[in-house]
Amino acid sequence: MPVPILKQYNILIASVQSTLTDTDILALQNDLAERVGKFRSTGVVIDVSVVDVLDSFACRMLRTIAEVIRLRGAQAVIVGIQPDVAFAMVQLGLTLDGIPTALDLEDGLALLNARSPRLRADYE
Amino acid sequence: MQNYDLVIQLSRKDDALSTGKYLAAPLNEKEKVELQLFWDVYGRHYEDVIAQIQAGVAERPELRALFEPAPNRPQYNDTRQRIEEGIGRGDWSGYIEYMVALGAYYAVSNIRLATWFGALHMMRSIITRLLMTAYADSPDTLERALNGMSKYLELSMAAICETYVATKEETILKQREAILELSTPVLPLTDGLLIMPIVGVVDTYRAQQLTHVLLYAIREHRARIVVMDITGVPVVDSRVANHFIQSVDAARLMGAKVILTGLSPEVAQALVTVGVNLETITTRSDLQSGIEAAYRRLHYKIVKGNSDAFGSVFDDKD
Numbered sequence: 520m521p522v523p524i525l526k527q528y529n530i531l532i533a534s535v536q537s538t539l540t541d542t543d544i545l546a547l548q549n550d551l552a553e554r555v556g557k558f559r560s561t562g563v564v565i566d567v568s569v570v571d572v573l574d575s576f577a578c579r580m581l582r583t584i585a586e587v588i589r590l591r592g593a594q595a596v597i598v599g600i601q602p603d604v605a606f607a608m609v610q611l612g613l614t615l616d617g618i619p620t621a622l623d624l625e626d627g628l629a630l631l632n633a634r635s636p637r638l639r640a641d642y643e
Numbered sequence: 644m645q646n647y648d649l650v651i652q653l654s655r656k657d658d659a660l661s662t663g664k665y666l667a668a669p670l671n672e673k674e675k676v677e678l679q680l681f682w683d684v685y686g687r688h689y690e691d692v693i694a695q696i697q698a699g700v701a702e703r704p705e706l707r708a709l710f711e712p713a714p715n716r717p718q719y720n721d722t723r724q725r726i727e728e729g730i731g732r733g734d735w736s737g738y739i740e741y742m743v744a745l746g747a748y749y750a751v752s753n754i755r756l757a758t759w760f761g762a763l764h765m766m767r768s769i770i771t772r773l774l775m776t777a778y779a780d781s782p783d784t785l786e787r788a789l790n791g792m793s794k795y796l797e798l799s800m801a802a803i804c805e806t807y808v809a810t811k812e813e814t815i816l817k818q819r820e821a822i823l824e825l826s827t828p829v830l831p832l833t834d835g836l837l838i839m840p841i842v843g844v845v846d847t848y849r850a851q852q853l854t855h856v857l858l859y860a861i862r863e864h865r866a867r868i869v870v871m872d873i874t875g876v877p878v879v880d881s882r883v884a885n886h887f888i889q890s891v892d893a894a895r896l897m898g899a900k901v902i903l904t905g906l907s908p909e910v911a912q913a914l915v916t917v918g919v920n921l922e923t924i925t926t927r928s929d930l931q932s933g934i935e936a937a938y939r940r941l942h943y944k945i946v947k948g949n950s951d952a953f954g955s956v957f958d959d960k961d
Contacts, residue, residue, distance in 0.1 A: 600896045601862075602855065602858030602859050602862055602893075603858075604896075605894075605896040606854055606855065606858060606893050608896060609889045609892045609896070610889070615896060616923075620895060622862065622898040622899065623865075623898075630898075
């Protein structure tokens with residue numbers, strides 16, 4: 520099942536709806552890389568709050584996607600990692616160093632908001 | 644908490660009053676004959692052997708604890724009959740029951756297994772001498788009788804040691820449960836700020852439980868910052884430090900920052916000396932500075948008013 524991507528002003532919200540297959544993740548990477556340019560987005564929120572299993576490939580890809588988005592000129596933030604998922608990731612040594620994380624969509628948007636003045640101007 | 648539920652294995656005393664559990668394989672015909680050869684001699688001199696062991700133990704103070712009368716010491720007057728049932732009819736349950744009771748008694752009375760092995764050695768040498776006299780004319784029979792003795796002693800050892808270890812394990816599990824019940828409180832201080840004081844020894848198991856509590860508390864209270872105070876942790880070595888690093892990393896994945904406070908001067912020096920990489924962790928010397936740092940990050944400000952506005956500090960009003 521492909522991941523729906525919503526556009527909200529300058530922000531893209533990718534809301535993962537089910538456990539990610541490897542194809543879904545690769546498709547997500549393509550879609551986001553393309554749309555960040557198309558919509559001139561400044562921020563991307565990837566919401567994984569309904570995901571209760573993240574394998575090592577998915578973790579690595581989240582990292583890659585965040586990096587790709589940064590290269591496309593936007594800031595990515597990963598939100599909604601569940602306690603058990605966080606615990607498992609740390610045990611596997613996948614700590615997503617350097618990639619912003621937030622508790623949920625609300626906090627993620629607030630984080631992007633605080634980091635991007637252009638965005639703040641649009642909201643106000 | 645279902646992932647961390649303790650699997651409590653209560654003592655196996657009841658489920659296994661049979662030889663099956665204490666023997667690597669069922670006794671075969673050869674072994675039964677060997678046991679019989681051994682018992683033919685031991686049984687004949689049974690009272691004598693026991694008397695000799697008790698006399699020997701009386702001379703060695705370090706073994707005395709084994710036979711000291713105690714209210715909870717299992718007392719069986721028909722041991723001989725129980726052994727006979729095992730060797731003659733293959734029903735070892737009576738004898739094993741005795742050994743299991745003894746093993747449990749040694750464990751709760753803190754009698755060391757080494758002590759028991761001391762007495763066992765004494766018994767072995769007494770019986771060996773008896774067997775050598777009885778089967779002096781036939782080395783072949785002697786060897787088989789000695790094998791029988793080994794089998795018999797192995798069975799006793801297995802039953803006693805298994806029970807001894809199981810009883811000790813039970814104590815450890817009970818203590819671990821007690822620590823979990825003391826557990827780790829998570830205290831919301833202000834919006835987005837949690838305090839987590841940790842008291843007591845942190846081992847791998849407790850570290851996992853701590854992380855678990857921490858992560859769920861972050862979600863429940865929507866915490867941005869957690870101040871984790873480890874003043875009450877007696878030993879912080881590199882392993883414990885790595886546990887904390889893991890907790891901090893996991894919290895970060897959920898969008899919360901952890902400030903670690905209460906690292907003592909000794910601990911700080913020790914960690915640096917052994918080269919633990921604590922670069923990713925924010926630390927403050929004490930809880931107070933930790934909370935101050937958290938407030939700064941959350942843009943809180945504590946303002947001291949004057950008595951005109953707030954009344955005297957000596958007022959009892961809330």
